[in-house]
Amino acid sequence: MAFCPKCKGSMATTDIVCPGCGYDFPPISEVRTPVSEDKFAFSPLAETALTISMLAAGFGALAAVIYAITALSQANLLAGLVLAPVAFFQQIGVIVLILRARR
Numbered sequence: 001m002a003f004c005p006k007c008k009g010s011m012a013t014t015d016i017v018c019p020g021c022g023y024d025f026p027p028i029s030e031v032r033t034p035v036s037e038d039k040f041a042f043s044p045l046a047e048t049a050l051t052i053s054m055l056a057a058g059f060g061a062l063a064a065v066i067y068a069i070t071a072l073s074q075a076n077l078l079a080g081l082v083l084a085p086v087a088f089f090q091q092i093g094v095i096v097l098i099l100r101a102r103r
Helices: 044-073 077-101
Strands: none
Touching (some): 044 077
């Protein structure tokens, strides 16, 4: 069940014209939701924060690789084979999220 935005009367969800008041709904292709790009998420400060975060995640991924090599050379298998790869992939995931947020 749907309701007309003009008269608030009930109508079928498949109706394109309100049976109560005759309101003609625009085609879906004409209905657009405005995107506000003047908020913080689209500001230069946010872009700078994304850049710094991506650099930090890159350094974190590099540090995880170095830590894995060091841990394996010291026969610390848990750190070298489990903890370091988990940290590495977490950092790569952060980089992917940042790149997707920049679209």
